Amino acid sequence: MVATPIKTKKRLSIQTGDIAENTTTIRSLDWDRDRFDIEFGLQNGTTYNSYIIRGEKIALIDTSHVKFRQLYIDTITGLIDPKTIDYLVVSHTEPDHSGLVKDILELAPQATIVGSKVAINFLKNFIHQPFEYIAVKTGDSLDLGKGHVLEFVNAPNLHWPDTILTYDQGTETLYTCDVFGMHYCSDVLYDEHLEDIAPDYHFYYECLMGPNARSVLSALKRMDKLGHFSLVANGHGPLLRYNVHELVERYRTWSEEQSKADKSVAVFYISDYGYSDRLSQAIAKGITKAGVAVEMVDLKSADAQDVHEIVSGSAGLVVGMPPLEGTHSNETTSNIGTILAAAKNKQYIGMFESYGDNDEPIDPLLTRFREAGLNKGFNPIRVKDTPTEAIYQLCEEAGVDLGQALTQAKKVKQRKSLDSDLDKAIGRISGGLYILTANKRELNGAMLASWVTQASFDPPGFTVAVAKDRAIESLMQVGDSFVLNILEEGKYQPLMKHFLKRFRPGSDRFEGVNVQTANNGSPILVDALAYLECEVVSRMECSDHWIVYSKVSNGRVSNPDGLTATHHRKVGNYY
Template sequence: MSESKPRDVQVLPIALDTTILRSRSWNRLRFEIEYALERGTTANSFLIAADQIAVVDPPGESFTEIYLTALQRHVDPKQINYVILGHVNPNRAATLKVLLELAPQITFVCSNPGAIALRSALPDVPLTISIMRGTPDEVLDLSKGHQLSFIPTPSPRYPDSLCTYDSKTQILYTDKFFGAHVCGDQVFDEGWSVLSEDRRYYYDCLMAPNARQVTTALEKIAPFTVKFYAPGHGPLVRYGFTELTHAYQNWSQQQKAQDLSVALLYASAYGNTATIAQAIARGITKAGVAVESINCEAAESTEIQTALEKCNGFAIGSPTLGGHAPTQIQTALGLILSTVPQDKLAGVFGSFGWSGEAIDLLEGKLKDAGFRFGFDPIRVKFTPTDVTLKYCEEAGTDFAQALKKAKKVREPRQPATTLEQAVGRIVGSLCIVTTKQGDVASAMLASWVSQATFNPPGLTIAVAKERAIESLMYPGTSFVLNILAEGKHLGLMKHFLKPFAPAEDRFVDVDTDTAPNGSPILNQASAYLECSVSGRMECGDHWVVYATVDRGKVLDPEAKTAIHHRKTGTHY
């Protein structure tokens, strides 16, 4: 999405004495995988103006100036008593520093890990901090009935996470929970079903690797009578409240029920290694393997050891600080070398500024110990780009597929049943789906393709969840369907069937042109269709993508369409 509007702040009352300040960006904003759908985002902050005044979750530095300008139109900063923080990071600290200059009397309200992070982010600034641990007697009384309770909801990515409940308005301020990265004028989620894709994608990126912690958080908030959720990003959750709560429960149970799991260990000095870990986790979970994500900076050794004992494979990531790995990563490495069997699949990743000794250390120690790697060590200098994150996601998927393949080898193969043989008699045309978005391009061989509608002309494609191209086929994206010609299809089929390394160029030595929608056209195809994704539906281990056809052309009028015949319904 290109920036079609300038960033702004939308300010509206949402409940008694309560106002939302939605800082809006209409483009991607940040190179983190949860922003990859490029639908923009909102950073939601809230003003509770009773006899005492509290500000909940000021935004990051991308919005500092416009946010503080909007805030000062509604309240004199010197009258603000409290700033409540759902989490603290360096990005948000930039806004807090400027806010403190306007209102030095502020008391910050946060969790104990949040207080540690806040002092680290603002080391030379005098701070007044009230730490909330979530005990029943901890109530912040703003008067007029606004009594605030606090619920710590830590996760590996956000160990300082804190939800806030206002008993007067029955609003639960959920920070990272129940959000979506989508920008628009709609403050509440009327017609919430149109947000389902964005909310699911947000969950898959941010929450799925922390399913155990998500379940614990849901149990903690269940006793509260809540009118609506006020998340840090996207529309407020009122009309789809019950459905989204149940969805978080179901999605988390699905993650925990997977029979294969990966322990993902990391530390992150500036957030870059955590972003890489998140992209790897996304690739693993989309392939049907669970992730137990562990931030070694906030975890006890017993928690790390338990995860390593239960997992089928592990990956460990580290920044390089002063030429070394942080102490917590060295401790985790020691646990791996002393307790983990060498037949478990391993992975190494990390970020660095000027050198990458920590990554070299991890790779060398694990290699010397006899571990086999599920992907080549990932070294990222400074901040990862969208191309880097796509590479990390595909590396995670490869890691998961290697675990699944090893599991199949251990299990005796059963002959196809009559049902499976019958399903295999369903045939489909052989096609290559190609797409390019920004600097990221991908392709896949497809045979589960069917025309779906006459008006508008439309088709469906079944895409396996672990396919690299899956994350590029969401509503609003475009692709080209290249239909292969009988008798001339084997070369292209062989090329696109081969395994590609993460982020490897799929189009090397392939004769292509570029369609108006930016996707590659294969010149050896018999015909092609330019398509726009309108919707998709989750169906077991596949997504069924529905797309409308914008343009098309027959390249070989004499050719017949290549057809794929199968012997069983359990394989393509």
């Protein structure tokens, strides 16, 4: 099975390869893409994978991103006559996988689209032309002949509300679209080098699947009934052939850990309306960073009884405002009423507008929630223009605030109960006092730190521990730059007081602070003793922190006689 790359000039290329009997992949390689979806950074580009299955009938599974339009069409017409395509399986309607569905239908008007009921409804609004379709659900199958029997599994919220998985019994291949994928661009077709792809695989899970951990576990249960699969044909990155069991089980382990959280938040959004789904994902990511589980619910397709049960079992609620009018306004309005009826005193509530130009007003509905005794989880997020990176960061920070509010009482209780000799002994490990500052495009962040240790001479480097629920953690991925500001003994109190404040999501951490700009674009605190310009080289995950190793490219001391401020604790179970 030899993959044949077809190169172009703009760092966009197509790779084809035979991956199983009568089965070919078309991989669109996007070498330079550095941002994706809810605005998380990519270090290694990404791919968009599509598949052709040739039985007595021919099925095409997914298409590609619109930026590959001509490359993709030239490639697929070189492999098959589009007029022989019988079925186009749409795993989900996110544009990076379905962006060329309309183009394929123009070449293959006889093709029948196969997808979930939600996906078919999305496509009707997207394509604006009649097409033949089959709406499938878990357990449905489609016989292509020559042993290729496709069996379908619903997998909503992974990470799109209309996702389905497709299993080819004849080749034991599971087509998963976003699930078990990674943003990793390489002309290596399979997961041969696990150590190379593992960080991107985990990072992808954290950003896209972690906020939907409970949905992941539900999908895994349905997958278990399919039987053995020897190949995972995903939608992004290398296909899984050599480490299938290991990588699938990592999803199970991570999701089980995520779902063990004592409390959960129900996040209600409206799929394919404005930017509701993407904004809700960003909020959900922030909530999970604080150690709280999330239940994602599409208000358009959710059953009223399910909504009532989810609200009753949640400690917090996040609601994306529905449209005033439109195709699904009745369903969403009904479910909003169900949420209000089921909401309980002392639950937390957060609300956001989705830039749909037609949203129900937030304030009257928020007033009704507050009158029912709910606490404010975060200030309403009002998005009136196309969301920017700063808006997505604001959403993530709002989610962190909500998650922290739900876990604060437990943390205080733990601190009071863990006062053993061991805790006191660990507390005697002292550290310096530092402030990390970072800037990336329109985003900025800062954090007071004390767990900083030099780790290498050549190149000069150090490690810093960053709690998983810190907002700045998102700005400290591999390849990101920041500044380590070293505070001076006897002179650090004003800076420490400022950065210990609780900042509102989206607020400017540096307002009123004397700063200069480093060569890497991050703020330098003028009143600090010294500063180091740094670049993140690697990250190691611990239970509640990331250990971030960074190399130093530049630095300066403002007072040669000054001493680094030190930090001493009485116990070692909190800062």
